[in-house]
Amino acid sequence: MSAIAAEIKAEVPAKRGSLKRSRRWALVWSYVFLIMFAVFFLMPPVYMLIMGLKSSGEIASMSNPWWVFHPTLDNFIALLTSEQYLTFFRNSAVISLAVVAITMLIAVPAAFSLGRMKFWGSTTLAAGVFLTYLVPDTLLFIPLFKIMAWVHDTTGIALLNHWWALIIIYPTLTVPFCTWIMIGYFQSIPKELDEAALIDGAGYIQMLTKIFLPVALPGIIAATIFAFTVSWSEFLYPMAFTVSADQLVLPVGIVTTLIKGDVYNWGQIMAACLMGAAPPLIIYAFLMDYYIAGLTAGATKG
Amino acid sequence: MANGITVQAPAPPAARRMTMQKLMRRRSTTALALALPLILLISGLVIYPAFFAMYLSMLDRKMETFTGMRNILFLMHFDTFWMVVKQSCIFALSAVFFKALIGFVTSHLVHNLPPKGQRKWRGMLLVPWVIPTAMSTIAWFWLFDPAYSAINWILAKFGIGPVPWLGVTSWARFSVILVNVWYGAPFFLIMYLAALKSVPDQLYEAAAIDGANWWQKVWYVTLPMMRNIIAITMLFSLIVTFANFDIVRILTAGGPVDSTHVFATWAFSLGIQGNNIPMGASVSLFMLPILGVAAFFILRDINRRGSSV
Numbered sequence: 001m002s003a004i005a006a007e008i009k010a011e012v013p014a015k016r017g018s019l020k021r022s023r024r025w026a027l028v029w030s031y032v033f034l035i036m037f038a039v040f041f042l043m044p045p046v047y048m049l050i051m052g053l054k055s056s057g058e059i060a061s062m063s064n065p066w067w068v069f070h071p072t073l074d075n076f077i078a079l080l081t082s083e084q085y086l087t088f089f090r091n092s093a094v095i096s097l098a099v100v101a102i103t104m105l106i107a108v109p110a111a112f113s114l115g116r117m118k119f120w121g122s123t124t125l126a127a128g129v130f131l132t133y134l135v136p137d138t139l140l141f142i143p144l145f146k147i148m149a150w151v152h153d154t155t156g157i158a159l160l161n162h163w164w165a166l167i168i169i170y171p172t173l174t175v176p177f178c179t180w181i182m183i184g185y186f187q188s189i190p191k192e193l194d195e196a197a198l199i200d201g202a203g204y205i206q207m208l209t210k211i212f213l214p215v216a217l218p219g220i221i222a223a224t225i226f227a228f229t230v231s232w233s234e235f236l237y238p239m240a241f242t243v244s245a246d247q248l249v250l251p252v253g254i255v256t257t258l259i260k261g262d263v264y265n266w267g268q269i270m271a272a273c274l275m276g277a278a279p280p281l282i283i284y285a286f287l288m289d290y291y292i293a294g295l296t297a298g299a300t301k302g
Numbered sequence: 303m304a305n306g307i308t309v310q311a312p313a314p315p316a317a318r319r320m321t322m323q324k325l326m327r328r329r330s331t332t333a334l335a336l337a338l339p340l341i342l343l344i345s346g347l348v349i350y351p352a353f354f355a356m357y358l359s360m361l362d363r364k365m366e367t368f369t370g371m372r373n374i375l376f377l378m379h380f381d382t383f384w385m386v387v388k389q390s391c392i393f394a395l396s397a398v399f400f401k402a403l404i405g406f407v408t409s410h411l412v413h414n415l416p417p418k419g420q421r422k423w424r425g426m427l428l429v430p431w432v433i434p435t436a437m438s439t440i441a442w443f444w445l446f447d448p449a450y451s452a453i454n455w456i457l458a459k460f461g462i463g464p465v466p467w468l469g470v471t472s473w474a475r476f477s478v479i480l481v482n483v484w485y486g487a488p489f490f491l492i493m494y495l496a497a498l499k500s501v502p503d504q505l506y507e508a509a510a511i512d513g514a515n516w517w518q519k520v521w522y523v524t525l526p527m528m529r530n531i532i533a534i535t536m537l538f539s540l541i542v543t544f545a546n547f548d549i550v551r552i553l554t555a556g557g558p559v560d561s562t563h564v565f566a567t568w569a570f571s572l573g574i575q576g577n578n579i580p581m582g583a584s585v586s587l588f589m590l591p592i593l594g595v596a597a598f599f600i601l602r603d604i605n606r607r608g609s610s611v
Contacts, residue, residue: 274437277434
């Protein structure tokens with residue numbers, strides 16, 4: 001018995017050593033490949049920064065495109081003092097914030113009702129909500145375009161070429177998914193909690209605001225982030241529904257007005273892209289865990 | 303529970319049924335009221351437009367007379383249409399395949415790291431997904447620019463001639479797929495990483511004791527455990543990629559000579575730019591079959607999950 005133990009003991013160090021070594025090699029290779037992937041993944045944003053810091057003269061001279069020889073903030077300053085860019089930014093910001101508010105006002109009560117207050121057809125409706133999330137904007141933009149024109153003809157309310165009309169359209173992109181992840185969060189809350197609330201004489205609305213909202217706060221944050229980033233980066237609807245320069249949102253504004261100028265002012269375009277990408281990136285930097293929770297919730301929670 | 307009822311027995315049966323009915327009524331009306339805005343939004347701005355698109359696709363160009371299937375038949379005899387079908391399939395299938403592959407590889411690499419460093423790498427690698435696509439695609443557009451291409455600049459250092467990234471059909475097709483993979487792979491990475499973390503360590507230990515090597519562990523432990531999440535992620539991604547608009551629109555706008563158009567961009571250029579709304583609607587409706595197939599599988603998945611709970 002003791003002899004066997006001694007034998008094992010003698011063998012262990014050598015084995016552990018080789019295991020350790022192979023682990024270390026695996027780790028080194030992991031880092032090597034990860035650095036390669038990171039270079040690929042971070043190339044465009046880094047390039048945006050490099051070009052944003054260059055002057056037009058330096059870009060035109062076609063020197064090393066991956067290095068800034070004379071960094072300057074001129075492009076950023078020019079954009080921040082440009083009436084047009086600030087208009088795009090303001091349009092995007094107002095639309096995104098309004099859409100987030102509308103989305104949460106629609107999605108949270110609906111998710112509570114579908115997830116916790118079973119009623120006739122609630123399961124079917126929940127599945128239906130998820131299916132509508134799969135209907136892409138590229139299928140809906142043509143009929144929506146026609147409907148907006150029709151609304152103008154019959155009621156005189158001009159929806160086309162007005163940025164605020166996008167506030168009505170964007171919730172179709174955000175509400176289904178937000179409802180879906182909120183259903184998941186609400187269902188994960190133990191049933192005893194609402195029974196206790198009912199016994200204490202709370203109504204359903206009180207139950208939602210006093211118990212479910214605080215407990216499901218992580219889910220609400222995740223859904224809010226999702227709604228904001230989706231409405232901030234939406235490209236097709238504003239591209240199809242708005243034309244005039246003062247009605248554009250950031251992504252479309254950069255693509256159509258800054259690129260279609262006679263001179264490609266690339267330094268400024270890249271600076272505009274970088275600043276346009278900043279709000280989602282900043283939110284992501286600070287709330288990464290919620291962001292990722294929201295991403296994975298769609299497929300893993302049911 | 304039973305004890306509590308017998309002790310209290312507060313109301314005679316009839317009265318209790320009344321309050322129960324009242325409660326049920328109140329409960330379902332409240333529930334319906336809470337879900338009503340959602341139902342209105344979805345039926346008014348998603349379901350109705352979807353059917354309206356079908357109606358639109360059956361009108362003539364001036365949208366005055368009903369022509370039935372004529373638009374669809376016209377498309378069937380149109381070479382560009384078949385090219386778009388082919389390109390959409392090549393685009394979606396290869397992009398999803400490479401996204402899944404890169405996501406699978408990178409998730410394993412990140413999973414290999416010590417837990418402390420994982421967060422940092424995960425955060426860095428998800429950046430492409432966070433940047434609005436329109437903006438990152440503009441950066442790609444310039445990275446590919448024939449005169450200023452920063453990628454060609456690097457390739458030239460290795461003696462590789464200037465690559466016409468967006469100028470030649472085959473390269474342009476490659477480029478739109480590349481940018482799509484760049485944008486979508488981080489999503490797969492996150493999903494697969496979450497799946498990897500949910501595989502119990504004991505399974506790997508058991509496999510190691512049985513003498514399984516690395517490949518066998520991946521093939522017999524990781525893949526079966528991740529099968530569900532791999533399937534559902536690829537399905538989602540297939541839908542989104544099939545319906546992609548912004549990358550193709552900004553990078554090539556369908557060119558050269560319509561060769562990189564997918565359904566969405568072609569529908570846009572026919573319907574909104576070409577002012578032929580019925581034709582645009584017809585084209586976009588060809589995205590429905592893939593949606594239907596995906597919906598079938600996802601519903602099956604939801605139902606299975608519902609019955610297992």
